[in-house]
Amino acid sequence: MSSYAEAKENREVVNIAKLNAELKITVAKIDRLRADIDAIVLEIEGT
Numbered sequence: 001m002s003s004y005a006e007a008k009e010n011r012e013v014v015n016i017a018k019l020n021a022e023l024k025i026t027v028a029k030i031d032r033l034r035a036d037i038d039a040i041v042l043e044i045e046g047t
Helices: 016-045
Strands: none
Touching: none
């Protein structure tokens, strides 16, 4: 009897197109938040 056991395939199937679309939305939100933060900082600094 062999002591070798095959590894179970447990990788998750990922829809790359959907993931890229979600990342695009997330990056846009982050860019908007950065712009809002920059505006707040300018307002606080009084410039």
